[in-house]
Amino acid sequence: MSVNRVLEAARSASQILPARRPFRFREWLERESVFSWLMLTPPLLFLLLFLGYPFCYGVYLSFVSRQVARPPTFVGLGNFVTLWNDPIFWQAVWNTFRFTGAATILKLGGGLAMALVMHQNFRFKGATRAVLLLPFIVPTVLSTVAWQWILDPGMGLFNRGLVFFGLMQQGPSWLGNPTLAMVSVILVNTWRGLPFFGITILAGLQTVPAELMESATIDGAGTWGRFRHVTLPLLMPVIFIVTTFSIIFTFFDFQLVYVLTGGGPANATHLMATYAYVISVTTGQLGLGSAAALAMVPVLGVVLMLMSSYVRRD
């Protein structure tokens, strides 16, 4: 028995030595590229099916005329021509820019101020940070419904405050007036997104080395000088990334406007995303809706290119 085992072991040992080893599944599995691709394939297939395919299909749809439950017909650039001649579409484009621009500036300014205030020593700093992030955590639809009630013309908090403090006899119709509706939408987006800027910039501030601040103080820099020439340049990368992210997510925003105004009054707050939704879901023109959604890509691309070239110049 034991002799056999020794012989067997000797034989299998001699089999390892020859130059051409037999194929072994375990060894094959241990190769870096094999192991990697085995891991990567399932998630990549998932993303191809649920991201890659819809994207390509959306591009295809934008070139056809397709009503719900009817066969598609190829129309070339027809959908884009229709949009080009559609004044509501241009209004939605203009609204999207105004909305994104104003909300981003407000969030950036407010967030920077919030970060500077928070970047001091005080008790319960962690808890304060957690609480101030709440607008960003609570589901947008639910907080937006609360804002709808705050902005209610008759019994809303804003108008009752205005009347109570004697500033007005009767408050304005916040969501019924085109300009005020846009102001309201920007305000609510700012309320929700400001903590994101604040907390992220605060994290950036905490990486500014204390020695740099001290040496600047010794060199005679005041509070403003230290901020302008030490803090701000070191913060620029963080600010750039946060702003870029925020621009993307604000530009493509849907739920806030859908819930707060539905794009009204008279399309005054329609964004490209909500207009694309109305075209494709409400009126059932899937091709035209896809074209309206795709039209956001080049517009956004131009904005991002301008931003990155600005940074490179810096």
Add this chain to the structure above:
Amino acid sequence: MVGELTWVRRLLGLWLPLAALFVFALFPFAWMAATSLKANAELYDPKSNPLWIQHPSLVHYIGLIKESNFFVWIGNTMLVALVATLISLLFGVMLAYPLARMRFPASGLLALSVGVAYLVPQTLLFVPMADLINRMRLGDSLSAVMLTYPTLLVPFSAWLLIGYFKTVPKELEEAALIDGASRWRAMTRVILPLCTPGFLSAGIFAFTLSQNEFLYALLFLNTSSIRTVPVGVTGELIRGDAFYWGQLMAAAFLGSLPVVLIYSFFVKYYVAGLTAGSVKG
């Protein structure tokens, strides 16, 4: 004299701005809670103080529970968020681990495409996505959102986890391999346990994003009993008459509570995930 000056500075530079920030961030929630706890008579009385509750009443909460499927919606939202988060973490690890720790052809290109996929917004995809879901015969089912939410979350989780995986020294893995462990064992027993904070960050982020999602839920969930909280609230609680705010605010408050509670346990990891990209990148 000096002490007095710093006291004033502290008040103007810290406490007053902080108080303003608190009011700015929290007054909508206070207004939500105050509204939900008042009966209609007090709620719509122009002379009463809007931010004060004279006669607390649970009438709107009782109405909400009796007249709508609210708790079913809460259950659906939780279930969908949990499943979507787990799928995203699993796929996120499967993408991030090789991309962060292995060398193979096309890995750079793949990492870049994951980054780009993260930036593709759902507003761009919802029309063809609806078509795809209908053709898979998944329309009007919770599976539809369980499968589509991860498309938003997987690229983000992968991107966050790549950062975490890169912080673990390569020598640890090599040591495990030399000791005879397989790559799979080295990954599951050595590297992944070290990245637990990364999983918590990606997980809590994916969870809050799932709770927040609205567009796909609006497109795919039409039957009341399978709706999530955001679609249920906007689709069924906003009615034509003017006197529904009490119930609506009760729903908004109660609907926000679970996600806020869960967030409060993981704040540290949430903030880490929030700032990881912008500070490290």
